Amino acid sequence: MRAFVVTAPNTGHIEEVAKPVAKAGEVVVKIARVGICGTDVEFFNGSMPYLHDGQASYPIRLGHEFTGTVIEAGPNVDQSWIGKRVIGDVMMGCGKCSRCLDNRQHTCQDRYEIGIRNGFNGALAEEMSIETRFLFQLPDVITEELGALVEPGANAWRVADAAQAKPGKRILIWGTGTIGLMSAQFCIAMGAEVHMIGIDPKTFPLALEVGAKSANTEVQPIDGGYHVVIDCTFDPSIPAKALEVVEPGGRVVLIGVDSNPAPINSRLLVFRDITVVGILSASPGLQQSIDYMAAGKVKLEKLVGATIGLSEVLDAFNGKRPASAGPGPKILVDPSR
């Protein structure tokens, strides 16, 4: 089968590789769609911190925002999985340590991350193997396109949950990329008022279309201030600014990360009585993401700019969008093409 392999910084190609075989506890999933995200681009260009601290190394088969259909079930696996449409948890804990047993398997020291950590092959390929304990079955109303958005959507659900979004809350979101726009949708679906800041005004029409009250390049003061500030950028200067902008007693939610540390003044946390929450992964929000999408409470498909084949992935990693791409920031890949 074909898989996209990154062999060195800024170097990748399609390789003919062995088809996966389902071992005990595993199934093989035929990939229908896989999203390309900022993490993949960081792996491609070599800036991803895991490449520098031993958690990942080249060659690497990327792809973690996937959906597909189970085509093979391994020994001891319920054969009724075959034919089911699924997504999988990217973070795969050992299942035995205290963190895993405490439902924090996304923080397991020994975890694999699909297409990211400890050499687990990703979904930028025709097929992929995965243990059934990490699978979520999709209802029919979740299309293949939506299925590939469940994982980033779950990160955004967790952001909105950490922001305690609800009617009466005024929330400022820094960053109008995929996670910013998805987080806006979940915050709005929970009843909050959302304002956005981005560096590219071309993204603002989409921000307003998904329901943001305003979109600007600089923070605009509003009556009563912002109860919550959310950082969905790659800019290490934003967390410090968020602590200054948020209302005293408010919350700051951090999901964006740069390869450089983002220093903050902890005295501000104390004097302004701020709660800061960091979000690492989608894991604890996957079912909620599926449920919100299935109920039509969020329209994440608005963020898809184009769907490409494996042969166009290299261009996408190099920042070249297809000529026909729409305004949405998210590029999906159909590996059968």
Ligand SMILES: [Zn+2]
């Ligand atoms: Zn991602």
Ligand SMILES: [Zn+2]
């Ligand atoms: Zn564990």
